[in-house]
Each structure stands twice: as structure tokens, then as C-alpha cells.
Amino acid sequence: MSTSLLERESNWRRGSIPRVDYHCHISMTEYSDIEHPTVVSVTLEEFLADLDEAGIEKAVVLADGRTTPEQVSAFVGQAPERLIGFGYVNPVEQGASDEVRRQRNELSLFGLKLYPTSDGFRVNDERAFEVYEAATDLGMPVMFHHAGMPSPGDLLRHSDPALIDEVAHSFPGLKVVLAHLGYPRVDETLYVARKHRNVWCDVSWPYGDVNHPSYAYMLWRDLLTALNLGVLNKMVFGTDYPGVRQRPYVDLLMSVNRYAPHPDLRIPEERLTAILDENVKPLLPD
Numbered sequence: 428m429s430t431s432l433l434e435r436e437s438n439w440r441r442g443s444i445p446r447v448d449y450h451c452h453i454s455m456t457e458y459s460d461i462e463h464p465t466v467v468s469v470t471l472e473e474f475l476a477d478l479d480e481a482g483i484e485k486a487v488v489l490a491d492g493r494t495t496p497e498q499v500s501a502f503v504g505q506a507p508e509r510l511i512g513f514g515y516v517n518p519v520e521q522g523a524s525d526e527v528r529r530q531r532n533e534l535s536l537f538g539l540k541l542y543p544t545s546d547g548f549r550v551n552d553e554r555a556f557e558v559y560e561a562a563t564d565l566g567m568p569v570m571f572h573h574a575g576m577p578s579p580g581d582l583l584r585h586s587d588p589a590l591i592d593e594v595a596h597s598f599p600g601l602k603v604v605l606a607h608l609g610y611p612r613v614d615e616t617l618y619v620a621r622k623h624r625n626v627w628c629d630v631s632w633p634y635g636d637v638n639h640p641s642y643a644y645m646l647w648r649d650l651l652t653a654l655n656l657g658v659l660n661k662m663v664f665g666t667d668y669p670g671v672r673q674r675p676y677v678d679l680l681m682s683v684n685r686y687a688p689h690p691d692l693r694i695p696e697e698r699l700t701a702i703l704d705e706n707v708k709p710l711l712p713d
């Protein structure tokens with residue numbers, strides 16, 4: 428049975444606020460079996476059907492080493508009312524800031540994704556500063572892949588929250604999104620979000636193995652830390668789609684209180700819902 432457009436829109440929205448998945452790819456390597464990583468790719472039809480199934484209106488689609496900014500631009504251009512494109516550069520390479528401007532002006536990409544762990548740079552490297560300046564001028568949010576990677580050569584030192592602390596302080600006009608809550612340095616990452624007005628975190632991926640209940644426990648625990656630090660309002664929903672699908676991840680988020688052993692340790696339901704919509708407002712196009 429098909430749902431009407433009106434019904435679909437009321438599923439997406441609470442009042443005028445759209446629900447958003449702020450962390451998606453078109454194609455990615457999936458590492459749930461570390462010895463045998465697999466590549467998962469999706470078509471536009473599959474992508475939109477998965478968003479609809481989860482009651483999510485908009486999604487951020489990220490460029491990366493596998494999917495070029497041109498490919499992201501072409502993909503989101505087919506559904507501009509639903510999809511928001513992010514480009515990609517290695518910011519310590521020569522000419523990176525010009526490339527950022529090109530991706531904004533010629534490819535209409537709204538934000539930027541940087542990969543310090545897999546590209547092997549420190550985020551406070553001065554060679555990256557021109558990229559931060561360009562993104563600030565253009566109003567482009569910059570998302571850092573801010574987590575460990577399973578490959579032995581992707582060094583953890585490149586995802587040190589102390590380095591983000593310096594960038595957020597030096598570029599107060601830059602909107603910084605830390606993907607994956609900084610896993611495994613979640614507490615320090617939340618503290619960086621507490622210190623800086625311009626830092627948000629997405630909850631994508633580390634809790635993505637929804638087939639094991641302990642991941643829901645970990646998400647509850649980390650969101651409780653965020654609540655305690657006063658930064659729950661800076662947590663935004665993301666999945667790392669198509670590695671993690673939206674419907675089970677929304678269900679996981681909304682059910683975390685089952686691990687609260689005492690009523691005082693419950694996270695208010697409206698604060699959980701806000702992760703899906705209200706919190707992300709400052710990070711969306713006008």
C-alpha cells in the first residue's frame with residue numbers, strides 16, 4: 428500500500444523541522460568483518476527508499492577517496508530537495524583552498540569532508556589553514572572523520588581531540604562537525620564540543636552493529652555523558668549509510684533508555700528526538 432505525499436511529509440517532520448541523516452555515502456567499505464571488508468554501494472532509488480522507510484527527509488552525502496566530489500554533485504543534483512552534498516580535499520595539498528572554492532561554486536557542494544586519519548595529516552597543520560579560511564568565508568561546514576580506522580597505517584594520533592581543540596579555537600567562525608563522536612576518544616571529543624560554540628558531533632557508525640545489544644548500551648552511556656556535559660543539543664543524527672541503514676539506527680537511538688538502570692539516568696525523550704531534527708538546524712542550508 429502506498430502512502431500519500433502528505434502522509435510521508437508528516438512522518439518526516441515535527442512541525443517545520445525536517446529529520447536529517449547528516450552522514451551518508453553512496454559507496455563505502457564495510458568493516459564489520461575486519462578480515463574481509465566488503466564494498467557496499469547504493470542507487471538513488473534505494474537511497475531515497477531507505478530514507479522514506481525511516482521517516483527521514485534530508486541527508487548529507489559525503490565525498491571521499493572512493494566517491495569524487497563530481498559524483499556526489501551529480502547524485503545530489505537528482506534530488507536537490509532531499510540531498511545535501513559535501514566535497515572532499517586533502518587540505519595539506521597545494522591548491523586545496525582553490526579546489527574548495529571550485530567545489531562550492533562549480534559543483535554547488537554545501538560542505539566539506541576531511542579525512543585526517545586516512546590522508547595522514549594533523550588537523551592543526553598550518554598548511555590546512557587556507558582551507559579552513561576558505562570554508563569559513565563560504566559558510567561551508569567542515570566535517571572531520573574523527574575516529575580510528577581499522578587499517579594499521581591509519582594512525583590514531585591524527586584523530587586526537589586536542590588537535591581539533593586548536594582548530595576550533597583558531598577558527599571560531601568555522602562550523603566543525605566531528606563524525607563518529609571521536610570514537611574511541613568519545614569523552615574527550617564531547618569535552619571539545621563543550622568548550623567551543625562552533626563544534627558539533629554526529630553519532631554515526633560506532634553504534635552501527637545493531638545486531639548486538641551492547642551497542643545500544645554504549646550509545647546510551649555516551650549520550651548520558653553528553654547530557655551531563657551540557658552538549659546533548661550539539662549531537663546530530665548520522666548513520667554512515669549504506670554501511671548502517673537509517674531505520675534500525677533511528678530505532679536504536681529512540682530505545683537507548685532501556686539500559687537506564689534508574690529513572691534519574693534516563694535521557695528525556697524529547698532530547699533524543701531533537702538529535703534527529705532540531706539540533707542540526709544551524710548546520711543546514713538556509
Ligand SMILES: [Zn+2]
Pocket residue numbers: 450452667
Ligand atoms: Zn562515513
